[in-house]
Each structure stands twice: as C-alpha cells, then as structure tokens.
Amino acid sequence: MTTACVREVGLRDGLQLAASRLDTDTKLDWIRQQAAAGFREIEITSFVPPSLLPQFSDAAEVVAGANAVADLTSVSLVLNVKGADRAIAAGARHITYVVSASEAHSQSNVRCSTQEALDRFPIVMALARDAGVFAGAAISTAFGCSLQGAVPDQQVLSLVSSLSEYGAGEITLADTVGFASPRDVTRLFRGAAERTERPLGAHFHDTRGLGLANVVAALDTGVRHFDASLGGLGGCPFAPGASGNIATEDCVYLLESLGVHTGVSIDAMIALRQQLAVWLPDEALTGKLALAGPARTFSTASVA
Numbered sequence: 001m002t003t004a005c006v007r008e009v010g011l012r013d014g015l016q017l018a019a020s021r022l023d024t025d026t027k028l029d030w031i032r033q034q035a036a037a038g039f040r041e042i043e044i045t046s047f048v049p050p051s052l053l054p055q056f057s058d059a060a061e062v063v064a065g066a067n068a069v070a071d072l073t074s075v076s077l078v079l080n081v082k083g084a085d086r087a088i089a090a091g092a093r094h095i096t097y098v099v100s101a102s103e104a105h106s107q108s109n110v111r112c113s114t115q116e117a118l119d120r121f122p123i124v125m126a127l128a129r130d131a132g133v134f135a136g137a138a139i140s141t142a143f144g145c146s147l148q149g150a151v152p153d154q155q156v157l158s159l160v161s162s163l164s165e166y167g168a169g170e171i172t173l174a175d176t177v178g179f180a181s182p183r184d185v186t187r188l189f190r191g192a193a194e195r196t197e198r199p200l201g202a203h204f205h206d207t208r209g210l211g212l213a214n215v216v217a218a219l220d221t222g223v224r225h226f227d228a229s230l231g232g233l234g235g236c237p238f239a240p241g242a243s244g245n246i247a248t249e250d251c252v253y254l255l256e257s258l259g260v261h262t263g264v265s266i267d268a269m270i271a272l273r274q275q276l277a278v279w280l281p282d283e284a285l286t287g288k289l290a291l292a293g294p295a296r297t298f299s300t301a302s303v304a
C-alpha cells in the first residue's frame with residue numbers, strides 16, 4: 001500500500017499574503033477541523049517578527065492550542081535563530097527552517113546571503129536537539145526566482161547535501177513562485193535523492209497551472225510528502241508574482257485517484273473548504289474539486 005502525507009500549509013503560506021486576518025480562535029478551529037478530516041501534519045504558523053507579518057503575531061498561542069490536538073504534527077516555520085528560539089520557547093515540537101536557494105530572494109526575504117542562512121542552520125539544529133524538537137529544512141525558490149531568474153541545480157543540490165549533513169530531519173524543495181515544470185521536478189528530486197537519505201518533501205505553487213502535474217512527477221521519484229493549501233490560498237509577499245499553493249483538496253483527490261492513501265476524508269475536507277470561504281470572504285479561493293465534487297466513478301484509496 002502506498003501512502004502519502006498531504007501537509008496543510010494554508011494557515012502559514014495561505015494567510016501570509018492574505019489581506020484578511022483570521023483571529024486565533026478561528027485558526028485553532030481550522031486546525032481542529034482539518035485534523036478531524038484526517039490530516040496528520042499542518043503547518044500552523046511562522047515565527048517571524050510581528051512587525052513584518054502581523055498575521056502571525058499570535059504564533060505562540062496557535063502553537064499552544066495546536067499542541068492540544070491529538071495525533072497531529074504541528075509545524076512552525078522559522079527563518080532565523082531568533083525565530084527558532086521563540087518557536088521552541090512557545091512549545092513547538094516540529095520546526096522547519098527555510099533557506100532560499102536564490103541569493104536575491106534570500107536578501108529580500110531574510111536579509112542575508114544563502115550561505116549565511118545555511119551557516120545558521122547548525123545553531124538551529126543544536127537548539128532543537130537540546131529541546132527534543134524535530135527540525136526539518138525547506139529550500140525555497142529551488143526551481144527559480146522571480147527576482148533573480150534561474151537558480152542553478154548545483155546550488156540547490158549542494159544545499160540538500162549540507163542540510164542533510166547538518167542533520168535536517170526532512171528536506172522540502174519549494175517552488176515558491178511556480179516556475180517548475182514536471183521535467184524540472186523529476187531532475188531536481190532525483191538529484192536530491194542521490195544526495196540524502198532523509199525524506200524529501202515537495203512544495204508547489206500552481207501559479208502557471210502545473211502544480212498537480214508536478215505532484216505526479218515528484219510522486220514518481222519517490223516523494224511522499226506534499227505541501228498544499230486549502231482552496232489554493234497563498235503566496236509570498238516578498239516574491240513578486242507568486243500566487244497560491246496547489247489546492248489541498250485537489251492534491252488529495254489526485255493522490256487517492258492514483259491509489260495513494262492519504263487518510264483524508266474527502267467529504268470532511270470539502271466541508272472545511274466551504275467553511276474557509278466563509279471565514280475569508282474577501283480571498284479568492286481556487287481548486288476544482290470543491291466546485292464539481294468527486295466523480296461518480298471515484299472511490300478513495302483510503303477506504304478501498
């Protein structure tokens with residue numbers, strides 16, 4: 001039986017660009033309902049300075065609330081040592097540290113070079129180890145950057161090797177601005193798998209409509225961990241032209257239709273997606289499944 005984990009990132013990547021705000025109680029309601037729908041991993045917040053992204057000023061409260069949800073891995077994003085410190089102090093049990101493969105994106109996003117960001121990772125790892133916290137890493141703009149243009153494969157693969165050597169528990173390659181094609185995905189994930197034994201994750205944006213095709217390409221290289229955002233919510237305020245993530249509901253439906261078990265209840269997921277539209281009336285949601293519903297001939301891998 002093939003299984004895969006779809007990790008909801010709407011509360012982080014989705015809300016990051018949204019003009020609307022969600023209050024803490026609504027975020028926790030979202031987390032609880034998503035966990036009840038069968039999701040086992042949710043990226044719940046980002047420990048960035050509240051002055052930069054006020055929508056995450058409640059990060060510590062969200063961590064505390066999410067920690068009370070059973071059978072859920074709540075992931076907090078961190079961009080520097082201070083963020084990791086704050087996340088761990090707040091009780092985060094799983095953090096993801098982000099390094100931008102693009103120099104231009106790194107300067108714009110975290111105001112340091114890619115090498116400087118990489119050099120901070122061992123410090124983050126040490127903090128996490130001391131606290132018994134799982135630390136993964138994500139490489140953003142791995143498939144290109146709207147500021148810089150091309151990002152050489154060698155740059156990304158060298159980051160994979162280094163992050164792996166430093167002890168990252170998992171490594172996610174992120175197509176932050178939706179530049180990747182399935183051919184790029186196959187090439188880069190194959191290369192990454194040659195450089196690390198750690199689980200690889202895929203983070204795709206559907207900016208140019210290739211998001212789900214990229215999921216299939218990554219799945220074929222052995223990737224079993226996919227970030228997605230309910231209703232396709234999301235983007236990056238520091239990467240011009242970035243639009244939403246692949247829609248969680250479409251990603252789950254795709255995987256299930258390929259016989260890959262996700263453990264997710266399609267009905268509960270679609271109901272939550274409708275609820276999200278009520279919570280965020282001013283945000284444009286995308287995704288096809290919620291509009292049409294599952295095909296009459298569809299049966300989920302998870303119950304079959």
Ligand code: ZN
Pocket residue numbers: 013174175176203205235236245
């Ligand atoms: Zn993203």
